[in-house]
Amino acid sequence: MTHGPDIEKKWQKRWEEARIFKATEDSKKKKYYVLEMYPYPSGEGLHMGHSFNYTIGDVYSRFKRMNGYNVLYPMGYDSFGLPAENAAIGAGVHPKNYTEKAISNFIMQQRSLGLSYDWNRTVSTHTPEYYKWNQYFFLKFMERGLVYRKVATVNWCPKCDSVLANEQVHNDCCWRHKNTEVEQKDLEQYFIKTTTYADELLDLISGLGWPERIKIMQENWIGKSHGVTLKFDVVDESGTKIDEIETFTTRVDTVYGITYMVLAAEHPKVKEYVEGTKLEKEVMEFVNEVKKKSTIERTAEGKEKNGMFLGKYFVNPFTGEKCPLWVADYALYDYGTGAVMAVPAHDQRDFEFARKYQLPMRVVISPDFELNVERMSRAFTTDGVMTNSGEFDGLPNIDAIEKMADTAKEKGWGKGTISYKLKDWLISRQRYWGTPIPIILCGECGAVPVPEGDLPVLLPDEVEFGKGNPLLTNDDFVNTTCPKCKGGAKRETDTMDTFFDSSWYFLRYCDSANDKEPFDKNKAGYWMNVDQYIGGAEHATMHLIYARFFTKALRDMGFVHVDEPFTRLFNQGMIHGNDGHVMSKSRGNVINPTDTIEKYSADALRFFLVSIATPNKDFSWSDGALESCYKFTQKVFNGVGKIKIGKSNKKVESRLHKTIKEVTDDIENFGYNYALIKLRSLFNSFDEEESRETIEAFLKMLHPFCPHMTEELWEKLGNEPFLSLTSWPTFDESKIDTKMEMIEEFQKQVKNDIRSIIDLVGKKPGKITAFVSPDWKYMVYNTALANRESPDKIISAVMQNEEVRKRGKEGAKYAQGLAKNIARLEPVLDKADEQSSLNEYVGALEDEFGCNVEVIEAEHSDAYKARQAAPGKPAILVE
RNA sequence: GCAGGGGUAGCCAAGUGGUCAAAGGCGCUAGGUUCAGGGCCUAGUCGAUUAGUUCGUUCGAGGGUUCGACUCCCUUCCCCUGCACCA
Known part of the structure; x- marks a missing residue:
């Protein structure tokens, strides 16, 4: 019998009919909100990245559900957007038809993955029922002046x-x-x-349970910088004041090095200053030329900088000096004030510009070597000591920043300002x-x-x-x-x-059928925040910033009570194709999830996706690995029925409880790959007979990964559906028997040793003898272990013992050997355990090697071989 | 350029101070299996050496810290991702 899509469809249907994943507010239960970034429903259908994303979320949701949480796990569609419109232009399909067809296709494919969504809460942003509230929020923002x-x-x-x-x-x-x-x-x-909330958006980042790199990206995106806004008098050729202009700088310490100033092409003063002058035509042509260029072209770093003199000057209040005013393409209108005080000696961009247009330079910060303006090949942008800066000379420039800002404030030349990159x-x-x-x-x-x-x-x-x-x-x-x-x-x-749509869809899920308001405040109050958000890193800045902004704005308007929408964020890795490149249509290395499900099963695909590597890392698709996952699922599917229900031995019981303990932790921390390794190993250790408890606990642990086949097996064991609704197994620490594990490990080791000796000898064994180490060696071994931290004391400590002293050289030599490899010593079984576990194992060994096996204490043998016996390592004689 | 992540055995991939020659999977090798044809089970899979041992050399490269480093620090090369002239 094989497990495949038929059985999976059966369970998908039964889950659906019984509505077992329907989420209802229940103040008595602890809630848990698991959310995946909803997809744009493209005509291409589900890709592997989606499957990966949803598998990660579904495993988590099922896990949390089985752990007693009231889980909200919804899905929806980001169904407005450009591709649908392009399809209309290209293929002549109306965007609505295109979109709705794509959505039903998505739903079908998602169902086939066995995802435990509450399908009643689904939203599609292109429906009036949804976008009505976009419009509503837009108006509310307007009322608030946002x-x-x-x-x-x-x-x-x-x-x-x-x-x-x-x-x-x-x-x-x-x-x-x-x-x-x-x-x-x-x-x-x-x-x-959005800038209204710039500070809060920045400040609250630190408290988020998000990947560090996403947090850093957000910080950089908001780009807060402290600086000073300086006011300059604008003068004409003759020195008569005609205007004032402001610039923002983070480097007031360089003001004595200002030799010119540039305005952004969009700056309204540009036109004002050249209007009616002979420069007007040329400058305006230049401005239009700059504006015509695309943003990418204008802002690419390394592009040659261009500019023009405006025929006006400004006066540097610190020096009283008159310098020329230019317009330049490298000045950005939407950062700072759109005007840059240029210090070519200490800013690389200004430097390049000044060299090109032969504008003067002045060094005002000195490194510990001489800077020659003529010979400088690039700007000096690191720290140094103030020079050519009047009263500030001699100060380290870092200290000068504060002092000069104070001076500017006192004299009314400027004020402290904070600037953001966030727009x-x-x-x-x-x-x-x-x-x-x-x-x-x-x-x-x-x-x-x-x-x-x-x-x-x-x-x-x-x-x-x-x-x-x-x-x-x-x-x-x-x-x-x-x-x-x-x-x-x-x-x-x-x-x-x-992005407006996706900035609050997680709130709509809390109450998606509401036609009176965007969502009920109490319901949102119950479900929010999203406890675990899961998605790709591509939304690190835009979506996640907008959603955070929305949450804060809605909070201030009384819609929600939380400051942040997503408590924890998990970023899945990217899937690479067989060729190692990122899976993409243009690379032609795409594997379609639906094909895979049909050929193998959703359970096998899910198993594969999260077992190959830690889910937050990139990994490569591998047909071989998928095949191996498929085989394992089949092995479980067929194997469980063959196990006789009865009693589990202590060994398996111990393993089971250890596995429960570890797997619970692993899943909680998204270490799905570890969990699956352990579940594989647990299953492989099962005997012909196991207790119902053992088998069922195993099925429960496998269930989040392979929900369909485990439901089927659960039912075959005579249980009522649904396994999905049962509770997660608990472990009993007292049943975890580490000694038992040591014994198992020990027996395996002995078997391996015998085997390799037989291999080495190359003949069929007639008789095998195992010599258990003498008492004194155990004593020495344990003394060595106890002195791990100070290996040099081992010998003397050991030699205190009379038994050892009696052995003379042999004892010292053994102790020396242990001391040398002190780092590798592990605790071993005591002699009695070693002996009894060997005796217990004799039968199995005789079966395996087809000859008589005897266990003897080394003390009671004259065989030369017996002297090699050591704790944890009985001497073995093959005859 | 700046910021972040990464380079581990034939391949994929764990591992963040000793229990590591390094989990697991794939591949490969050997043995078993009334096994017919990419099935199942067991074992092996850095090198040398050996009655189960021991030794040597490994975790991009080169230095350093440490009794001890895949793991910490510095330098360097390569790959990926994000930002991209933010004054």
Whole structure:
């Protein structure tokens, strides 16, 4: 009999019919929320990475459930997004059909993996029932002042007459029109003020039970830096003050080295300063040129830096010096103030720029060698001593930072500032397949929020694809009346970034059928936080930052009471193909999970996925290893029925309890591979007869990994379903018999020794004699063990003993040998145990080697061989 | 460039100061199996040596700390991932 998809389907059906994984709030039970990152349901179907992800989560959920937790383990679909829209353009399928077909395909495939989801809580973000609440939250954020509208640049393809996502831009050209250059176009768009929570987002990272590297990535992403904002007077050629400008710097210590300043191309002052001057045309051309370039092109490190003089100057308040003002492509408008005080001697970028345009340099921080401005080949960016810096000369620059910041404050030249790399979240997408932004654009009243009662703003089905933004092609959608003045108005046709959807889906799972509110606060109160979140590292920054932001914003609005959404995060590794490369369609090394399930079984696939390596590490697909997992599952499936139910011997019982103890820990810590090694070994140690308790405990432990076959076997043993609902076995420390294990190990060792001697001799044995070590050697051995820490004392300690002294050289020699290898000494059985376990084993040895076997105490033998006997290592004579 | 992770026997992969010549799997070798054809069981699988022993050499490379390192420190090479001119 083989275990395969038929049996698996049977159990999937029965689980479903009995609704055994339905989660219900129950204040009397401890809850546990296990969540996997929900998938984008692509037409390609489930890939191996998904299967891996869900297997990890399902094992954990089943484990927690069996351990008495009230487990919430839901699944849903991130079903808005670009691929569906591309399919509409390419294959002429409506995104809705494409998506819904893909979802049902996903569900089918996920069911075949045997995942224990509560399917009643499923969400699909493209349904009005879901996205209505996106719109609702958008309005709530607006009320709180967390939304603003601002002009921002987008990628624009003139042929498509449409906005492109970054990944649709290939070599600065449109992905569909390879010869059409992408333009940069300015549009009014919506931003969410994620930066409001920048500090909290940063501060709470330390308390998260997340992988260290993800935490570090988040810290870097938020990129908090302390610095000083300095104010400079802007002057014209003649030195007359015409304006003021601010810059942010983390290196005030270098202000005496400022020789010029650069503004970002987007900085509004650029235009202001050149307007009406002879530089205007040239500078504005340059600015437009810069803006036209894609962000990637502009920001790639190592790119040559370009800039132009603006015809204006500024005065350095520290030195009173007048320096030129430039515009440059390497200045970023959205970091700091969009203006950079340039210190070419001490900043690599400024250095390159200054060399190119022959701008002056001044060394103001000195290393312990002489720096020659003329000969410097790169900026000096490490620490040193202040020089050429007036009153600050001689200070270590580290100390000067604080002093100079204080001076700037006192004199009113600047103030301490904190700057972040984290930017506000641009959520507008000029796309069809997303949540319509609930705004009405009125000529009179401007951007007016749709009244809450009018939600949802439904995404219309009737649109045309391939002609710009599809939403613009539906007049009924676009034309509306202004909620304020009741005059004619147009709907916002931008839709939301799909990260908006995924920022709170875990809350919706808590109460997914609610049509009155996004979720019931009490239900969310019961289930939140997500105790264990599981997914790939690719979402380290975006998704996980947005979801954290959402949680904090919703907390402040009273929707939830938790600060953080995900208490613990587990990152699975990536699966590589047979060829060692990451499994991907373009590599052509993809293995399809559904095929594998059909050929082997879901249980075998699950077993394989989590047994090959620790699940947080990358691993390579291996047909051989999969085969071996399959064989083991079959062996269990067929083997359990053959075991006679009766009594387990003490040995197996001891192993069982030890295994329960260890496997419980292993699963808790995601050491699934260890757990499976131990379960394999436990099963292999089973005899022809075992107790019901032993077999059932084994099945229970295997169950999270191979849920179907264990259910089947459970039933075959005469139990009522469901194994899934039984409780996890507990271990009894008193039944773990380490001596028994030592005996087992000892017997095995003796057998091996006999075998290798026979091999060496190369003849059939006529008689085998085992000599048990004499008493005095045990004594010496234990003395040596007791003196592990000070091996040099062993000999003298041993020689105190009369018995040993009597042996003379032989005793000392033995002790010396032990002292030399002190590190390798292990505790051994005492003589009586050794002897009795050997006697017990004689029968088995005689069977194995087909000859008479005798056990003798070395003391009682004159055989030369007997002198070799040592504790744990009886001398063996083969005749 | 910065940040993080990694380099372990033929392969995949455990192992973070002694119990390690290094779990487990695959592959390979030998033996067994009324076993017909990528089945099952047992054993072996760094080298040398040997009646079960012992010795030598191994965990990218080179140094160091330590009585003792795959494990800690430094240098160096290679691979992967993320960020990418953040002032």
